[in-house]
Amino acid sequence: MPNTKIKIENLYKIFGRNSFDSIQLVENGMSKDELLEKKGHVLGLNNINMSIEESSVHVVMGLSGSGKSTLIRHINRLIDPTGGKVEVDGQDITQLNVLDLNEFRKNKTGMVFQRFGLLPHLNILDNVTFGLDIKKVEKSIAQGKAMEWLKKVGLDGYEKRYPQELSGGMQQRVGLARALTNNPEILLMDEAFSALDPLIKKDMQDILIDLQKELKKTIVFITHDLDEALKLGDKIAILKDGFMDQEGTAIDILLDPKTDYVKRFVEDVNRSRVLKAKNIMEDQSKVPSDLLSGQKMTLAQETVIEKFIDKVITEKPNLIEVTEQEKIVGYITPQRLSFILQK
Ligand SMILES: Nc1ncnc2c1ncn2[C@@H]1O[C@H](COP(=O)(O)OP(=O)(O)OP(=O)(O)O)[C@@H](O)[C@H]1O
Numbered sequence: 357m358p359n360t361k362i363k364i365e366n367l368y369k370i371f372g373r374n375s376f377d378s379i380q381l382v383e384n385g386m387s388k389d390e391l392l393e394k395k396g397h398v399l400g401l402n403n404i405n406m407s408i409e410e411s412s413v414h415v416v417m418g419l420s421g422s423g424k425s426t427l428i429r430h431i432n433r434l435i436d437p438t439g440g441k442v443e444v445d446g447q448d449i450t451q452l453n454v455l456d457l458n459e460f461r462k463n464k465t466g467m468v469f470q471r472f473g474l475l476p477h478l479n480i481l482d483n484v485t486f487g488l489d490i491k492k493v494e495k496s497i498a499q500g501k502a503m504e505w506l507k508k509v510g511l512d513g514y515e516k517r518y519p520q521e522l523s524g525g526m527q528q529r530v531g532l533a534r535a536l537t538n539n540p541e542i543l544l545m546d547e548a549f550s551a552l553d554p555l556i557k558k559d560m561q562d563i564l565i566d567l568q569k570e571l572k573k574t575i576v577f578i579t580h581d582l583d584e585a586l587k588l589g590d591k592i593a594i595l596k597d598g599f600m601d602q603e604g605t606a607i608d609i610l611l612d613p614k615t616d617y618v619k620r621f622v623e624d625v626n627r628s629r630v631l632k633a634k635n636i637m638e639d640q641s642k643v644p645s646d647l648l649s650g651q652k653m654t655l656a657q658e659t660v661i662e663k664f665i666d667k668v669i670t671e672k673p674n675l676i677e678v679t680e681q682e683k684i685v686g687y688i689t690p691q692r693l694s695f696i697l698q699k
């Protein structure tokens with residue numbers, strides 16, 4: 357069983373003076389608009405409950421103002437809740453004192469921002485070692501780690517440059533290297549790729565997917581882009597006006613949107629372009645046994661349907677084996693594939 361890394365329970369955030377009493381009003385069904393009109397309070401989060409598994413990418417999406425940033429900022433307590441709790445590794449972080457909170461933030465969490473947040477007067481290397489410098493890690497060790505990460509994000513040779521000499525995409529890679537150099541268990545990414553051009557954005561998504569295979573961090577990733585959510589998220593939570601409208605895997609969201617709001621998000625999605633083999637594969641127990649001995653085709657789990665559908669049509673396998681690093685991790689029957697594409 358996977359471990360729960362972050363557990364959010366009955367979380368409310370209502371902005372405004374003396375907002376505590378407004379929880380009751382919201383519980384009794386008062387809407388965001390009505391609360392603003394009657395009490396002058398802004399409903400940020402409305403009774404959010406979420407379990408985020410260790411080593412998973414949990415995406416939070418929703419329209420502007422739906423509460424995404426408010427939610428992620430509760431995880432490192434940049435915002436205090438009006439009600440409810442946030443547990444990390446079983447510890448309620450809303451109860452931490454200032455010292456413990458500082459330790460928690462420094463050691464357990466790292467944040468990657470939309471606008472990169474690099475310090476303009478420091479060169480790239482010093483930007484990346486910044487977190488370790490604060491922790492008083494010896495310079496040569498900090499620089500060694502920073503260089504390792506700069507290399508992994510493809511910025512070898514840029515360490516002496518300054519942020520303004522780098523393109524947006526490169527600056528965001530520095531932001532990612534900086535967060536990873538600190539080696540936090542939890543990575544909080546608030547619209548980290550939203551400001552980038554589509555091609556650069558795709559590169560960054562691929563870098564993140566690639567790194568995550570080895571890193572296995574717990575990542576909370578905010579986006580308003582459904583394609584990005586489907587591509588990155590092991591689970592996707594969709595917020596609307598501060599409440600959780602639907603939460604599930606890419607398949608749950610695409611094949612079974614529960615509300616009109618979610619339906620509107622998914623109606624124009626090209627499934628074969630966003631769904632990967634790993635999203636649609638099933639356990640061996642779901643595969644009829646006669647198919648297991650028939651003609652097979654093998655696919656890497658990150659392959660999107662669009663990339664293998666032609667081959668399935670020409671080769672007509674009885675069964676597709678899905679692999680990760682040469683190990684079989686699941687199966688797709690042709691029936692399952694056509695169901696997914698037609699439903
Ligand atoms: N400090 C604050 N004071 C008052 N209201 C706030 C504050 N921060 C956020 N809000 C309100 O809370 C709601 C949720 O805002 P939030 O920034 O979390 O949305 P978001 O989903 O991140 O939007 P975006 O996609 O535009 O970043 C909005 O109605 C916003 O106006």
Ligand SMILES: [Mg+2]
Nearest residue numbers: 424425426546
């Ligand atoms: Mg936001």
